[in-house]
Each structure stands twice: as structure tokens, then as C-alpha cells.
Amino acid sequence: MSEPRAATVKLVDESQATGRVAEIFADIKQTKRIDFVPHMWRALATNPTQLEVVWSSLKTLMHPEAVGREPRLDPRTREIIALAVSATNGCSYCVNSHTTALKKQGVDNETLGEIMAIVGLFNMTNSLADGYQIEPDILPPQE
Numbered sequence: 001m002s003e004p005r006a007a008t009v010k011l012v013d014e015s016q017a018t019g020r021v022a023e024i025f026a027d028i029k030q031t032k033r034i035d036f037v038p039h040m041w042r043a044l045a046t047n048p049t050q051l052e053v054v055w056s057s058l059k060t061l062m063h064p065e066a067v068g069r070e071p072r073l074d075p076r077t078r079e080i081i082a083l084a085v086s087a088t089n090g091c092s093y094c095v096n097s098h099t100t101a102l103k104k105q106g107v108d109n110e111t112l113g114e115i116m117a118i119v120g121l122f123n124m125t126n127s128l129a130d131g132y133q134i135e136p137d138i139l140p141p142q143e
Contacts, residue, residue, distance in 0.1 A: 012045035021045045024055050031059055031066045040093065076105050084119045 014037045017025050025037045025045070044051040062078055064071040071078075079101045086094035099112060 007039070007043055009043055009046045011039055011042035014042065017045065019048075021048050021051060024048075024051055027059070028055060031063050038097065040097070076102065076107070079105065080115055083115060087116060087119050088123055 012021060014025055017037075025041065028037055028041055029035065041051065041055065044054055060067050060069065062082070073081075079098050083095065083098040083102060086098055102112065
């Protein structure tokens with residue numbers, strides 16, 4: 001196994017966060033119902049503007065109920081999409097994060113295997129269709 005990656009920035013210590021960063025850290029913990037601020041957010045906090053923009057977007061889309069929005073997708077589906085994209089992009093941090101979230105929702109290892117099998121299948125078929133430059137023969141209706 002390889003050595004853990006070192007972040008390219010010094011993570012903002014949760015206990016030393018002030019102002020807007022401290023407010024966002026508290027919101028992250030409350031919204032996600034966790035008792036710590038994950039490394040991702042502590043790294044983004046080195047640029048408070050970026051932290052605020054990314055958290056606002058993530059909260060709105062992944063935790064819509066927290067901002068008073070009625071979601072069209074349920075939490076499990078949102079996490080499955082996040083896991084699929086994270087696996088496709090090769091982001092081990094996000095794969096672990098979204099796998100943990102799915103396990104908290106009761107998803108078992110067999111279901112995770114099925115999700116990853118579908119992700120792998122469509123990464124393959126997408127690459128084949130793109131490589132062969134196949135023209136679409138089915139288009140969704142425009143409404």
C-alpha cells in the first residue's frame with residue numbers, strides 16, 4: 001500500500017477557525033450531522049471565498065432540505081451519483097466519503113459492488129462509443 005498523500009496546503013485547524021470560516025465549519029457539522037470538519041473543507045478553508053462557494057453549492061444540491069428546497073432525487077440516489085462520478089474521476093477521498101455516507105444509509109457491500117459494476121460497465125461502453133465515434137440513434141424528446 002502506498003503512503004498517504006500529503007495535502008498541498010496546511011489544513012485549517014477547526015479550533016482556530018474564526019469568522020465566516022468558523023460559521024461554515026459549524027454549518028457543515030450540523031448539516032451533515034457529524035462531529036468533526038472533514039479534511040476537504042479544512043483544505044478549502046485556506047481560501048474562505050472558495051470554501052463558501054463550494055459549501056453553498058454542495059449544501060444546496062446534496063442537502064436540499066437544509067436550504068428549504070424540495071429535492072427530486074432522494075439522498076441515496078444523490079450519494080450513488082456522487083460515488084459513481086468520484087470513482088470515474090479517480091478521487092479516492094471522495095470515493096471513501098460517499099461510500100461511508102451510503103453505508104450510513106444502510107447500503108451493504110453487495111449493493112456497493114453492484115453500483116461499482118454499473119459504473120465500470122458504463123465507463124467502458126462510453127469509452128467504446130466515443131472511440132468508435134458512434135452517432136446517436138436515439139435522442140430524448142425535447143419538451
